[in-house]
Amino acid sequence: MKLENKICVVTGGAMGNGLGIVKVFLKYGATVCVIDYDDSVSSLKSVLETDKVYSYKCDIRDKDMVKKCVDEIVSNFGKIDVLVNNAGVAKLESFTTTNDDLRDYHFDINIKGTWNVTQACLPYMKNIDAAIVNLSSVTGPLVADPGEVAYATTKAAILGFTKSLAAELVTEKIRVNAILPGYIKTPMVDGIAADSNASNPDEVIKGIALGIPMGRLGTIEELGELAAFLASHESSYITGQGIVIDGGSTLPETSSVGV
Numbered sequence: 001m002k003l004e005n006k007i008c009v010v011t012g013g014a015m016g017n018g019l020g021i022v023k024v025f026l027k028y029g030a031t032v033c034v035i036d037y038d039d040s041v042s043s044l045k046s047v048l049e050t051d052k053v054y055s056y057k058c059d060i061r062d063k064d065m066v067k068k069c070v071d072e073i074v075s076n077f078g079k080i081d082v083l084v085n086n087a088g089v090a091k092l093e094s095f096t097t098t099n100d101d102l103r104d105y106h107f108d109i110n111i112k113g114t115w116n117v118t119q120a121c122l123p124y125m126k127n128i129d130a131a132i133v134n135l136s137s138v139t140g141p142l143v144a145d146p147g148e149v150a151y152a153t154t155k156a157a158i159l160g161f162t163k164s165l166a167a168e169l170v171t172e173k174i175r176v177n178a179i180l181p182g183y184i185k186t187p188m189v190d191g192i193a194a195d196s197n198a199s200n201p202d203e204v205i206k207g208i209a210l211g212i213p214m215g216r217l218g219t220i221e222e223l224g225e226l227a228a229f230l231a232s233h234e235s236s237y238i239t240g241q242g243i244v245i246d247g248g249s250t251l252p253e254t255s256s257v258g259v
Contacts, residue, residue, distance in 0.1 A: 006031070008033065061108045136180050230243070
């Protein structure tokens with residue numbers, strides 16, 4: 001029960017990677033406060049059949065709304081031990097045809113949203129051996145495909161944000177690390193597959209799996225286990241790092257595994 005008595009805030013926790021993180025955190029005894037813009041966040045308590053998850057509907061692009069949400073969490077629980085900045089979006093579009101609205105959609109949620117939530121939570125995390133876990137990606141810091149310029153830019157920024165923030169907060173006893181997922185089977189990945197081949201998205205998923213040395217996509221629970229490690233005392237001497245979880249997809253020197 002390595003997260004027992006920990007108050008953990010997870011953004012974007014109603015589905016996908018966030019839901020995997022929430023499930024694993026609950027398994028290890030945490031009380032989890034989920035911040036999400038999707039209406040499904042309100043049903044998490046009944047879906048997960050637990051009284052240790054609390055739902056807060058919030059648009060992380062709205063700084064005032066975020067502050068109000070975080071103040072409510074602290075009013076209820078008195079502290080924040082762990083913050084997981086998971087909320088993010090990805091829409092494929094050629095750079096030459098990406099308009100300002102689509103660019104800002106990525107920047108406002110993936111970068112500014114992470115900034116807003118972190119800044120609101122920090123006053124309640126100092127000197128209690130707290131941890132921040134940011135969701136970056138292998139896309140941007142390590143690899144990229146056509147159509148990912150907006151998304152890749154934001155995820156590279158999150159890694160830089162992580163390293164600089166870790167250096168700044170180390171004297172406050174707050175560790176800051178990032179997770180760099182490869183392909184995890186999430187609704188976001190399903191959406192990218194549908195964007196790529198609307199008539200047969202499953203074929204896209206199969207093609208992705210063929211390019212991963214482990215031969216499959218990761219699960220949200222596997223990602224959740226890594227988040228729990230970085231949130232717990234088990235990683236007490238780790239800060240400012242980006243940890244890759246990708247089934248080996250960034251390993252091959254050639255475009256085809258086994259060549």
